[in-house]
Amino acid sequence: MTKPQNKEPVEYWRWKEYQRVISDKSWNNKDIITAGVDVGSVGSKAAILIDGEVYSWGITRTGSNSPESARKALDWAIKGTDLRLDDLKYVVGTGYGRVNVPMANKAITEIACHAKGANYIWGPKVRTVLDVGGQDIKAIHCDETGRVTSFLMNDKCAAGTGRGMEIFADLLQIPIEDIGEASMKIDEEPPPVSCTCVAFAKTEAVGLLRKGWSKEKVLAAYTSAMAVRMSNLVKRVGLEKEFVITGGQSKNIGIVSRVENVLNVKCLPSPEWKTGGLDPMIAGAIGAALFGKALYLKNQKK
Amino acid sequence: MTKTIGLDLGTQAIKVVVLNDNIVLSREKMFSGFDPSKAAKTVLEKALKTANLSISDIEHTTATGAGVQMASNIDSKISMMSADAKAGIHLFPKARTIIDVGAEEARAMKCDDNGMMVDFVVNERCAAGAGAFIEAMARALEVKMEDMGPLSLKAERASPINASCVIFGESDVVTLIHRQESKPEIARAVFDAMADRVSSMVHRLGVNPEVVLVGGVAKDVGFIASLKRKLDIDISIPEYPEFAGALGAALMATKRARRSKK
Numbered sequence: 001m002t003k004p005q006n007k008e009p010v011e012y013w014r015w016k017e018y019q020r021v022i023s024d025k026s027w028n029n030k031d032i033i034t035a036g037v038d039v040g041s042v043g044s045k046a047a048i049l050i051d052g053e054v055y056s057w058g059i060t061r062t063g064s065n066s067p068e069s070a071r072k073a074l075d076w077a078i079k080g081t082d083l084r085l086d087d088l089k090y091v092v093g094t095g096y097g098r099v100n101v102p103m104a105n106k107a108i109t110e111i112a113c114h115a116k117g118a119n120y121i122w123g124p125k126v127r128t129v130l131d132v133g134g135q136d137i138k139a140i141h142c143d144e145t146g147r148v149t150s151f152l153m154n155d156k157c158a159a160g161t162g163r164g165m166e167i168f169a170d171l172l173q174i175p176i177e178d179i180g181e182a183s184m185k186i187d188e189e190p191p192p193v194s195c196t197c198v199a200f201a202k203t204e205a206v207g208l209l210r211k212g213w214s215k216e217k218v219l220a221a222y223t224s225a226m227a228v229r230m231s232n233l234v235k236r237v238g239l240e241k242e243f244v245i246t247g248g249q250s251k252n253i254g255i256v257s258r259v260e261n262v263l264n265v266k267c268l269p270s271p272e273w274k275t276g277g278l279d280p281m282i283a284g285a286i287g288a289a290l291f292g293k294a295l296y297l298k299n300q301k302k
Numbered sequence: 303m304t305k306t307i308g309l310d311l312g313t314q315a316i317k318v319v320v321l322n323d324n325i326v327l328s329r330e331k332m333f334s335g336f337d338p339s340k341a342a343k344t345v346l347e348k349a350l351k352t353a354n355l356s357i358s359d360i361e362h363t364t365a366t367g368a369g370v371q372m373a374s375n376i377d378s379k380i381s382m383m384s385a386d387a388k389a390g391i392h393l394f395p396k397a398r399t400i401i402d403v404g405a406e407e408a409r410a411m412k413c414d415d416n417g418m419m420v421d422f423v424v425n426e427r428c429a430a431g432a433g434a435f436i437e438a439m440a441r442a443l444e445v446k447m448e449d450m451g452p453l454s455l456k457a458e459r460a461s462p463i464n465a466s467c468v469i470f471g472e473s474d475v476v477t478l479i480h481r482q483e484s485k486p487e488i489a490r491a492v493f494d495a496m497a498d499r500v501s502s503m504v505h506r507l508g509v510n511p512e513v514v515l516v517g518g519v520a521k522d523v524g525f526i527a528s529l530k531r532k533l534d535i536d537i538s539i540p541e542y543p544e545f546a547g548a549l550g551a552a553l554m555a556t557k558r559a560r561r562s563k564k
Contacts, residue, residue, distance in 0.1 A: 200427065
């Protein structure tokens with residue numbers, strides 16, 4: 001074991017904030033430029049669309065102040081474009097902090113936005129969306145237009161959420177972005193931890209480490225328990241193909257592959273967000289901006 | 303003269319009660335620590351010493367609790383629910399609802415007019431309805447766990463938290479601290495949230511008086527006050543609520559010892 005150095009404590013849960021502009025797109029004043037701001041419990045995401053096509057986005061951590069987090073996310077999405085806030089014709093707020101998005105013309109629930117965004121990212125064949133957010137998990141069933149037909153939600157419990165994963169990243173001292181890969185570095189899949197409650201699972205994990213289990217094996221046992229929990233939610237809402245996973249944990253290969261195994265279905269692959277593709281984490285923000293465009297057009301007709 | 307032992311291996315502490323014809327001779331407890339079997343042995347010896355007895359005087363030992371499989375040299379076992387119900391009826395013969403809130407689990411038992419347990423509900427696998435919740439929130443508030451109860455009684459109003467999960471409860475408490483809510487009000491919010499969870503569990507059984515509260519958390523004045531408010535009923539609490547499981551096991555041991563004598 002490496003000895004801790006007298007440095008700043010490492011925050012293993014801390015994931016990277018970033019922004020991106022699709023550079024081959026341009027805009028003029030006639031375009032309908034809309035934005036969606038998704039203030040989640042852990043991450044705040046903003047997406048800017050030109051005539052319903054994604055132009056730029058920004059992902060930041062949510063602070064203790066929702067309006068500020070919303071502003072920050074939108075600032076990041078605008079950064080590097082020649083847009084100004086005034087150019088945005090319509091802004092829709094969504095997510096846990098949606099009522100606290102000061103620049104929003106309207107707030108829409110994240111469930112509707114995620115289904116709409118998934119429909120944009122993966123196309124009209126998507127019927128089931130598992131959104132794994134920072135503090136809740138949702139299983140959404142939608143039609144070919146991305147309209148929600150039914151949904152189930154697990155909230156008020158950290159088990160299976162991104163927040164729970166952050167806690168395990170900290171406990172096992174593995175950076176959150178590596179946690180998926182790390183959980184796959186095992187010879188044999190261990191039995192899942194018996195505790196779903198994150199507080200108890202932590203205690204159980206410490207016990208397993210003391211028993212001599214490797215960090216990766218403990219992580220695999222936890223990830224596997226969480227995947228079972230998510231899969232049960234999907235089963236209850238009814239799994240219909242195509243199936244996709246959105247939200248922060250769609251980037252966790254340990255979760256994605258185990259959910260696929262439990263449900264015995266392959267989900268549509270996520271775009272290569274690291275190399276320019278759309279980020280599955282911004283599905284909600286994209287959906288919000290699409291609603292923004294529809295609402296803007298409706299208002300124009302009046 | 304029937305001398306028996308009840309042993310309760312809880313998730314946090316191990317409790318022992320020594321009885322002579324259902325009269326308590328001694329009671330001892332100890333933290334389970336890393337080696338619950340060893341702790342059980344130590345605390346058992348201590349209880350025997352206090353009672354001025356040796357193990358050869360004991361006719362029957364009954365064990366209960368989440369760690370019951372770690373107990374050695376016992377004669378029989380009893381479920382946690384039955385042990386609680388037995389102790390509750392023994393201490394308060396009119397008890398019809400017995401609630402046990404421990405470190406990691408909460409449960410409620412329903413008894414009929416003959417003192418027989420007829421139904422029960424358990425909250426397990428979730429820390430929000432158990433002592434672990436108070437512990438985590440005390441840590442977030444930077445208050446000693448035992449000070450949480452008295453502190454909460456000083457609250458002038460309740461500031462509700464959406465705390466049905468320990469993990470989210472911690473962030474809620476931090477938010478309240480940032481909002482500069484006073485510590486008593488936050489402590490009260492913690493107990494209210496917990497009592498909410500426990501009372502909704504009890505409501506599934508029906509709240510039939512007399513209601514008895516046992517388990518380690520039954521010593522917390524803050525939780526008692528909140529639960530009374532939520533259930534809107536008076537609650538009886540024994541002098542040593544954390545020994546209820548061990549007492550129930552010991553009472554069962556007496557019954558079994560006498561039966562085998564016949």
